[in-house]
Amino acid sequence: MDIQGDIRTWLLKQQDWLQEAADRLLKNGLLTQDDIAALASHVKTAGGQAVTHHRPFDELMHDPQDLSEVRLTRIDGVTGIESLGPRKPLDFGDGNLTVIYGHNGSGKSSYTRILKKVSGKPRALDLKPNVFQDLPAESKCQISYSHNALSHSPEWRVGSPPIDALRQIDIFDSDEAGHYLRGESAASYTPPVVGLFEKLAVATDKIKELLQAEQAKLTSALPAIPAIYQQTQLAQTYAALHALRKAGDLDKLLEWTDQHTQSLEALVERLKADDPDTLSKQKRRTKTQVEQIIASLSKASNAYSIVNLNAVRTLREAADAKRKIANEAAQVKSAVIEGIGSETWRALWEAARKFSATPYPAQPFPVTEDARCVLCHQELQPDAQLRLLDFEKFVQGQLERDATQAEAQHTAALDELPAIPTEQQVQTQCEAAGLTDVKWKEYLLAFWSKASAARISLINFELIEEAVPVDDVKDNVLVLGTYRDQLEASATQLDADALQFDRVKANSEKLELETKKWVVQQAAAVRAEVERLAKVKAYDGWKTLANSRSISLKATDVAEKVVTEAYVGRFNRELQALGASRIQVELIKTRTKSAKVLHQLRLKGVKNAQGTPETVLSEGERRIISLAAFLADVADKPGSSPFIFDDPISSLDHDFEWHVACRLVQLAKQRQVLIFTHRLSLYGAMEDVSKKEGEAWQKAHYRPMCIESYAGTSGQPADQEVWNNNTKTANNILLTRLNEAHKAGEAGGAAAYRALAQGICSDFRKLIERSVEEDLLNKVVLRHRRSVTTEGRLAQLHGILPAECKLIDDLMTRYSCFEHSQSGEAPVIIPEADALKVDLESLVKWRKDLNERRAQLAAA
Template identity: 35%
Template sequence: MELEEWFEGRPKWLQTAAVLRLAKATLTEADYQQLFNLCQQESENINQTGFSSLSSGSLNNPVMSPSVRIATIHDLKGINALRPARPLDFAVGDNELTVVYGFNGSGKSGYSRLLKHLCGSRFCEDLHPNAFDSVVTEQTAGVQILVNGQSVPLQWRKVDGPLEPLRHVHIFDSECASSYVSKSIEAAFEPAPVRFLADLVADCVKVGQKFDDLMGTYRSRLPLFPQELQESVAATWLKALSPTTTEAELLEWCSWSLAETTELVGLDSDLAQADPVSLVAGKKRKKSAAELLILKLHGFESSWSSAVAEQIAVAREQLAACRRVAAEAAQQVFSGAPLTGIGEATWRALWDAAKVYSEKVAYPDRAFPVLDDAVCVLCQQSMSAAGSQRMQSFNAFVQGALDAAVVDAQASLDRLTVAVVDAPTAEILAAQFDAIDVSMDADSLHKKLGAQRDALMSHQSGGSLPSLDLTGVIQPIEAHVAELQIEISNLEATVDTTERARKQQRRKGLRGKQWLSQQVTAVREEVHRQKALASLATAKKLASTNALTQKKNDLAAALLATAHANRFVVELRELGGDKLPIKILPTRGSRTTQPGFQVSLEGALRLSPSQVLSEGESRIVALAAFMADVTAGPVNVPFVFDDPISSLDQRFEEATARRLIREAKVRQVIVFTHRLSMLALLDDLSGEEGIKVDVVALRGAPEGTGTPGQTAIREKKPEKAVNKLLGERLPKARKALADGDRESGEILLQSVCSDFRVLVERLIEMTLLNGVVQRFQKNLTTKDKLAGLAKIRPEDCVLLESMMTKYSYQEHSQPQETPVPLPSTDELGIDLKAVVDWIQEFSTRGVPLPAG
C-alpha cells in the first residue's frame, strides 16, 4: 500500500510503465516507444490521454515463476574422475526427497561440483578433469529437467557457463558454509517489490536512451566562427546563444547597415598605418644590436694590441729556451743511448704511452718503470742490467725539473693563443651591418681584422706592431645609435596605445557582426535546434532513475533488515541453534551489487563468529543463514545439500534432517551424504511428514566412478531385490560372459556381488531381526515385532554370516597383489538361490510357543 501511494507522486508515464510491467514480464520495442511518446507528451503538457495508474492492491499480486525439477544428469565427459555407466536420476515428484549416498571416492563431490557449475553457484570452485587421463577432453554433461512438468533436455558445456533455467538453484556445501559465516554475503534474491523497481529502473534507462538517440540527430549546421575574430563581442554573443534567445535579439546582432560599412572602412584606413608600438620595438632591437657590435669592435682593438703580441712572443721564446735546456740535459744523460731524439716530443709521447700500458695492463699493481723480474714493455725482452739502467735514467729525466719547465712554458703559450679568436668572415660582418641599417664595406673590414691577427700571431719580441684602429667603423655606428635613440624617444612621446586598441577591438566587433549578418539563417536554425534539445532534455528528466533507485535501495534495506533477520531467527531456532549468541546484520549494496547481510556475535567486543564458534556451531549457523537467504526466492526451484551434517552432533543432525524434510514439501530437495546416520534419520523422520525418501547409491570401480547402483539399499522388503538379482541381473552377466564380452560380464558380475552384500545386511535388519533394530535408527521398534525374534535358529545365523563374509571381499577394496577372484555365475546363482529359499522358509516359519 505504501509503495502504491509513493507511485501516485511519480510522473504519469512512469505509472503507466508500472502498469505495463505488471502485465508483461518482458517489454517490447513497441512498448518502449509508447512509453517514450507518453513521457514526451507529459513533459509538453499536451494531449494528456493514454496514461494509466496502478489500481489498489495491484502490487500485492505475486509473480509466478515456473516450477523446475532436475530429473537426470547423464553423458558426463571430462569431469573429475566421474565415469558413470548409467545416468544419475533424481526424484521429481511432490513430497519426495532424493538422497545420493556413497562411500568416499564414489563420486558424490564430483556431482556436487558439477551441479554448482550447472547452476552458476556463487561459491564455485574449479572443475578439474581426471588427473590420470592422458587426453583432456572438453567438459560437458547432459541434463534433463522438468519445467512445469514438461521434460526439457539441456546440454551443458563448461565454456558456455551456467544453464539459465537452473540459475535459481542453490547448493549448500562446505565452501558455501564457510562464506556464510565469515563473509558479507550479497542477498541471493531481490524481494519481489525490489525486483519490480529494478525492472522499472532499467525501463527508465531505455526510455532515456531513446531521448539521447533523438537528441543526437539534432546536429548543428552553424559554420565555425572565424578564428581571428574569436575575441570579438559578436563571438561572445554567439557562444551565449541559448533556447531563450529571442528573434529581436537575433535581428539586432545579425543585421548590417551602410553606416557600419562606412565605419569599418574608416577603421581599416586608420589601422593600416604603421603601428608606433611595433616601430619602437623594432628600433630598440636595432639599437641593442648596434651597441653589441660596437663592444665587439672595441674588443678587437684591445685584445689584438702590441702588448698582447709582446706577451705571446715572450712566451714563445721562453718555451724554445726551455726546450733547448732540456735537450742539452738529455744529450748529456743519454749520450750513450743507441738512438737519437731521446727527450724530444716524439720520444716523450712514446714514453707516456708505455707508462699507461705498464700501469693499466702489463703490471697494474707495480709502479712504472718495472725493473725487477720484468719484461720491457717497449721491446717485450727480458730486462737486462743495461736496460734497467737506461730505464732508470729515462725516468729520472722525465721526472726532472727541466722537463716540467717545458710543460709549463707550453701551457702558458697555449693560454695566450687560445684567447686570440678568429676574425669574423665578411658574410657575418655584412649580415650584422644589414641588421642595424648601416652601410659599411664588410670585405675591407674582414681583411683588416685578418691582417691584424696574422701580425699578432707572428710578432717577434722587441719588434713593433701597429695598433688596430677601427674608429672609421665605430664612429658611424655610434652616430646611428644616437639617431635611433632620438627616433625612439620621439615615437614613445606620440604613441596612444589605448586609442589604437579601442579601434582594433571595434573593428573586430564590426567584422564579427558582418559575419553574423551573412549567417542569419544558420543562426536562426541553431536557436530552433537548441529549443528542441532543451525540450527533450526537460522531458528526459522525467525518466531520471534517481528517485526509483533510492526507493529501491531503501526498500531492499528495509526488507532485508526485517524479513531476512526474522527468517534467520526462525531457521536458527528450528535447527536447534537458538541459544547461540548470533545475530544477522544487513549490509548496504552499491550501484552494482545487491544489499546483503553478515552474521555477527551478539554482544561481542572483538573477534568474528568463525573465530569463536565450534565447527558444529559454525555449520548450523551457516545452514540457518543459507536457508534464510535462499528461501526468499521462488519456492519451486530445487535446493541441493552436500554433506549438510558435517561436524554436527546427534541433536543438530536430527534438527537438520527435520528441516530438510520440511523443505521437501515445497520444492525438490537433493542431499549428498556418506553418512548412514543421515540416511537413517531422513528415512525415519520422512514418514512423520509424509515425505518419500528416494535413495541412490553411488558405486565406484569397476563399473565407473559415480555410477548409480541398481539396488535400493534402504528397501523395506529386500527379498524383492534379491529375487531381481537372481532373475534379471545375474542372467545378463552370464550372457555377456557367454558371448565373449569378458570385460562387460565381469563388471556386471561385480555389481551383482556388491549389491548382494548390501542386501544381506538389509535382510539381517529387516527379515532376521524383524525390523526391531536398524543401524542409526534412533528408536527401537518392538510393537508386534519382538516375538518374531524367537524364530531365529543357529543355522539362520550361519547362512547369513557366511554370505556376509564371502561377499564382503567383493564390496571392499583389495590389494592388487592378492586380488580376490569373482565367483562364477553358477556359484553366485547357487548362493542367491539359497538366500531366496531361506527367505521363503523363514517368512512362513511359525513362532515357537512358550514352554509350559
C-alpha cells in the same frame, strides 16, 4: 497501514515519465525495449518532467501470486561438461524427495553446477570440459522438466542462455552458503507491491543507460589543435568551448578582419628568422627521429641480409641434424616400443623425473632398487630396471645435450630478429622526421614488408616459402645521413643566433594570431561543437532525472514494513526448526540498493565490532545459519519449484544433521527436493525421517539413488537393486544375476563369468552385512540411522542360535575379500557358479528358517 494507498500518493508526486513507467509496469508486468525508448523520449519533454495527477493506479489494489509449477525430471546426454560422462540419464523420479548419494569425485557438484548454469544463478561457475581429455567437439546436455504439467526436454549447450522456466529453481551449495554468510543479499521473493520499486529502479537504470548511449553518440568532430598552438591563450578557449556563455562570445572568437591579417604579416616580417631556441630544439628532435630510422634500417638490413639468413639456416640445419642424431641414438636396445627420444617422450621422461621426488625424495632418478615404476606403479623387474637406466643414460648423453644446445641457439637467433613496425608507426616516424615526401613512406613500407616476409619465413622454418633478403639500404641511409647532418648544422647555427628585439614576446603574439587564424578556419566545426556541447549538457540533466535514488528511498520505507520484518521472522523460525536457535546470530537490514533492500547476517551482542560470523563461529555453525538464511529467503516463495541441495550438512554434527533431514522432508511435502550428498549418515537419516511421514508417503515420494565415477568419468547412476530392496528380494536378485553369469560363462568362457561374478560376490558381501542388521538383529540398530528402534523388535532377538552365527561369520569371512583389499601374495579366487549358488541359497534358507522360528515364538 494502507501500503497501496501510500505508494499511490507517492507516485502522484513524481514526474509524469516516472508515473508512466509505473503505470505500464502495473498493467503489463514488464517493460519492453520499446517502452524504455518511449520513456527515454518522454523524460526529455516538458510534459514528461511535469508532475501530473490523472492516473488512478487501480492495479495497486491487486496482488497476483505466481502459482506456476516446475519439476525437474532428469538430466540426459551429458557431453563435454566437467568430468561427467554418464551412460544412463540421472532420473529424479516422480516423487518430491530424491536423495543422490555419491562419494567424493562422483559428479554430484558437477550436476549442481549444470543446474545453476541452466537456471541462471548469479554465482554459477563457468562449465569446463574434462581437463584430462581432449577438447570435446561440443558441450551440451538435455534437461527434462515439466512446467505447469507440460513436459519439456530441450537440449542445452554450454554458453547458451539459461532456460527461463528453470530460473525459479533454488540451489544451495557451498558458494551460496558463503554468499549468505559473508555478503549482503536481497530477499529472493518480495510481494509485487514492493517488487514494483525494484522494477522501477531497473527501468530508470535502463532509461539512463539508453540516454547515456544516445549521449555517447554525440561524438566531437572538432579538429585537434596543432601542437605548436597548444600553449597559447586562445588554445585554452578552444579547449573550453563549453564555457562560452553568450552568442556574442562565439562570434568574437570566430572573427577575422583585415586588421588581424595586417598584424600577422607585420609580425612575420619582423620575425624573418624563427625563434632560435624553439626551432633549434625542434630540429634536434627531428634529427633524433632521422637517426632512429637510420639505426632501424641498418639493423634490419644486417639481420635480413643473405649472410644472416644463411647463418640462421645453418643453425636450423645443425639443430635438425643433431636432433636426428640424438633420436637415432635414442633407440635404446632395451626399449620395446618406438618413439624414444621424441619430444613427447622427453616431456614424459622429465615429468616422471619430477614426480619421482615425491615417492623417493632422497634417491636419484630413476630409482630401480626395491622400487615401483612412477608411471604405472608396477614393481620393477630386472629388464624394466635396465630399461630405465638405459633411458636415463641416453637423456644425460652428450648427443642429447648437443641437440638441445643447438635448438636453443637456433631459437635465440630467431628471437634476435628485429621486430617489424606497423604502417601507422612508419607513418608516425616519417612525420616526426620531417620526411614529407610520400616516396619515403612508400620506400619504408616496401622495405619493412620484405623484412616481415623474411622474418615470418624464418620463424616458420621456411616450410612454406623461402626467406628472401632485403634490398641494400646503403644509398638511402647515405641520403638520410646527409639530411641528419643538415639538421644538426642548422640547429648549431640557431644556437649561435642573437637578435636585438624581444623575440619571445613577438613570437608569442604571432602564435596567438596564427592560432586565431587556424580556429577561424575551423568555424563550421566550432559552431557544431558548441551545439553538441549544449546537447550533452541537456543529456546530463535528463540522466539526473533518471536517477533511482528517490525510488530506493521509498522502497526502503515500504520494504521495512513489508519485507524486512517478514524475512527476519522467517529466518528466526528456520533457526529454530534447524535446532540452531542457541547461536547468537541475527539477520538485519543493511541498506537499499537499486530499490532492493539488502540484509546480512550479524552476531548478536558482540562488544567488538570486528567480530563477524565468519571469524567467530565454528564451521558447522556457519553452515547451519547460512542454510537457515537460504531457507528463509526461498522457502515461502509462491508457486512450486525445485529445491536443490549440494551437501547441505557439510561440517554439521549429528544433531544438526537430524534437524536438517527433518526440515528437508517438510519442504518435500510442498515441493520437489533434490539432495546431493556424500554422507551415508544423511542418506540413512532421510530414509528414517521420510518413513515417519508414513509408508504410503515414503513409497510415493522418497527416491534414493547412487552415482559413481567409472573409467575416468563421473556421474554414473549406479545399480542399486541390492541396496534398495529388502534382503529377501535382494537375495533373489543375486541368484538371478548368478544364473545370467553362468550362461555368460558357458557362452564366453571363464573370463566372461568372472567379469559378472566379481560384482555378485561384492554385492553378496554387502547383503550379508545388511542381513545381520535387518534380519538377525531385526532392524533394532541400522548403520547411518540416528535412532535405535526397540519397540516390538527387541524380544525377537531371543533365541539366536550359535549355528546361524557361525553361518554368518563364515560367509562374512569368505566374501570379505571382495569388499576389502587383500595381500597381493594371496590372490582372490572367484568361486565357481555352483559354489556361489550354494552360499546364496544358504542365506535364503537361513532367513526363511529365522523368520519361521520367530513367528512360532511370537505365536506361543
